[in-house]
Amino acid sequence: MNQKRHVAILGSTGSIGTQAVEVIKAHPDQFRVEVLTTNNNAELLIQQATELKPNVVVICNEDYYNRVFSALDPLGIKVYAGIKAIASVVQMDAVDIVLTAMVGYAGLLPTIKAIEAGKAIALANKETLVVAGELITQLAAQKGVNIYPVDSEHSAIFQCLVGEFHNPIEKIILTASGGPFRGKSRDFLATVTKAQALKHPNWTMGAKITIDSATLMNKGLEVIEAKWLFGLRSNQIDVVVHPQSIIHSLVQFEDGSLKAQMGLPDMRLPIQFALGYPNRLKSDFPRFNFIDYPLLTFEQPDLETFRNLQLAFDALGRGGNAPCIINAANEVAVDAFLHDRIGFLEISDIIESCLGKATFVQSPVYDDYVSTDAEARRLATERIKSLV
Numbered sequence: 001m002n003q004k005r006h007v008a009i010l011g012s013t014g015s016i017g018t019q020a021v022e023v024i025k026a027h028p029d030q031f032r033v034e035v036l037t038t039n040n041n042a043e044l045l046i047q048q049a050t051e052l053k054p055n056v057v058v059i060c061n062e063d064y065y066n067r068v069f070s071a072l073d074p075l076g077i078k079v080y081a082g083i084k085a086i087a088s089v090v091q092m093d094a095v096d097i098v099l100t101a102m103v104g105y106a107g108l109l110p111t112i113k114a115i116e117a118g119k120a121i122a123l124a125n126k127e128t129l130v131v132a133g134e135l136i137t138q139l140a141a142q143k144g145v146n147i148y149p150v151d152s153e154h155s156a157i158f159q160c161l162v163g164e165f166h167n168p169i170e171k172i173i174l175t176a177s178g179g180p181f182r183g184k185s186r187d188f189l190a191t192v193t194k195a196q197a198l199k200h201p202n203w204t205m206g207a208k209i210t211i212d213s214a215t216l217m218n219k220g221l222e223v224i225e226a227k228w229l230f231g232l233r234s235n236q237i238d239v240v241v242h243p244q245s246i247i248h249s250l251v252q253f254e255d256g257s258l259k260a261q262m263g264l265p266d267m268r269l270p271i272q273f274a275l276g277y278p279n280r281l282k283s284d285f286p287r288f289n290f291i292d293y294p295l296l297t298f299e300q301p302d303l304e305t306f307r308n309l310q311l312a313f314d315a316l317g318r319g320g321n322a323p324c325i326i327n328a329a330n331e332v333a334v335d336a337f338l339h340d341r342i343g344f345l346e347i348s349d350i351i352e353s354c355l356g357k358a359t360f361v362q363s364p365v366y367d368d369y370v371s372t373d374a375e376a377r378r379l380a381t382e383r384i385k386s387l388v
C-alpha cells in the first residue's frame with residue numbers, strides 16, 4: 001500500500017477490537033485510526049485513544065461521557081456519546097474502512113450508514129449479514145463498496161478465492177470446532193453451566209460468540225453469513241466438525257479441486273488480511289508446524305443434539321425475515337443463559353418457539369427488520385418468563 005488506510009474500529013475494546021488495535025500498532029506505516037467506539041469500557045477506550053490519537057471516539061453509555069471527555073478533550077480528540085453517534089461518525093470523510101467489531105444486531109445500522117457513505121467494510125459483526133444479508137449486499141453492490149470478511153472461516157474462503165473470482169464455486173465447507181461440548185449427549189447438556197460453556201477449546205473470544213460456538217449457533221450464523229458474502233445457495237454450504245481448528249474452511253471448485261486455508265487459531269491474521277487487502281503484510285504471529293499436529297480429524301455435526309445449527313438452516317430455507325427472527329431470539333436467549341436465568345438446552349427451545357410465532361415477512365425492507373427484531377425479542381422475553 002502506498003497510502004495509509006484510515007480505519008474506524010467499532011467495538012475497539014472487545015476481543016476483535018483489541019486485536020485490531022494490535023495489528024494496527026504493528027503497522028504504523030499502513031494504517032491510521034480515525035474512530036474508536038465502545039459500549040461501556042471507558043478506561044480502555046481512554047487508554048487506546050491516548051495512544052492512537054484518533055479524530056473521534058464514541059462511548060455508547062452516556063453515563064461515562066464526562067469521564068471520557070475530561071481525559072480526551074485536552075488531547076484534541078472529539079468525544080461523542082450514544083449509539084446514534086456511531087452511525088454518524090462512520091460517514092466522516094477521513095474514514096476509508098470501517099471494522100465492524102461490535103457484537104449483535106447493534107452492528108446493523110452503523111454498517112448500513114458506512115456503506116451508504118461509500119466506506120469499505122471489514123466485517124466481523126456476522127449478525128449484520130444474518131439479519132439483513134440481502135439488503136446489505138444489494139446496498140454494497142449499488143454503492144460499489146467491498147465487504148472484506150473478518151470471521152475466520154469466511155476469511156479462509158475469501159483467501160482461497162483470491163485469483164479465482166472468475167471460477168464458479170461448486171460448494172464451500174465451513175469447519176466447526178464443535179465447541180466445548182462436542183460428543184456430549186442432551187442429558188449432559190441439560191446440566192452444563194455458564195462457566196463450562198465459556199471455555200472454548202481453541203479460541204478466546206467475547207462471551208456471546210463463545211456461547212454461540214458451544215450451541216453450534218455460531219456455525220448456523222456463519223452458514224447464513226457465507227450465503228450472502230459469496231452468493232451461494234444453502235445446498236452449496238456444508239459444515240464439517242474439525243476439532244483442532246487448523247483448517248479454517250475450504251472451497252470446492254467445479255473441477256473437483258478443494259482449496260483450504262490453514263493456520264493456528266489466531267484472529268489477528270484474518271483481521272490483518274481484511275484491513276490490508278489485497279496485500280499480505282508481514283507478521284510475527286506464531287507459525288503452524290505440521291509435526292505438532294500429527295492428527296487433523298473431521299466429523300459430521302450432530303444436528304439432533306445441537307439443534308441451533310438445524311434451526312439456522314431452516315431459517316435460511318424459509319428466507320425473508322426468518323434469519324432476523326432467530327438472531328434476535330438467540331441474542332435474548334444467550335443473554336438470559338449468561339445471567340443464569342435459563343439452562344443451556346432452553347436456548348434452542350426459545351429460538352424455535354420464536355421462529356414459529358413471529359410475523360413472517362417474505363421481502364423485508366429496513367423497517368421490517370427493525371420491527372421483526374423488536375417482536376422476536378419480545379416473544380423470546382415472554383418465553384423466558386414462562387420458563388422461570
Ligand SMILES: NC(=O)C1=CN([C@@H]2O[C@H](COP(=O)(O)OP(=O)(O)OC[C@H]3O[C@@H](n4cnc5c(N)ncnc54)[C@H](OP(=O)(O)O)[C@@H]3O)[C@@H](O)[C@H]2O)C=CC1
Nearest residue numbers: 011013014015016039040041102103106124125126205206
Ligand atoms: N472474538 C472473535 O474471535 C470473533 C468475533 N466475531 C464477531 O465479531 C463481533 C465482535 O465479537 P467480540 O469481539 O468477540 O465481542 P466482544 O464482546 O469481545 O466485544 C464487543 C465490542 O462491542 C462493544 N459493544 C457491545 N455491545 C454494543 C452495543 N450494543 N453498541 C455498541 N457497542 C457495543 C463492546 O464494548 P464494551 O467493551 O464497552 O462492552 C466491545 O467493544 C461479533 O459479531 C462476533 O460474532 C467473529 C469471528 C471471531
Ligand SMILES: CC(=O)[C@@H](O)[C@H](O)COP(=O)(O)O
Nearest residue numbers: 151152176177178179213218
Ligand atoms: C474465530 C472464529 O471465527 C469463530 O467464529 C470460531 O469459528 C468459533 O469457533 P466454532 O464456532 O467453530 O467453535
Ligand SMILES: [Mn+2]
Nearest residue numbers: 151152153222
Ligand atoms: Mn468464525
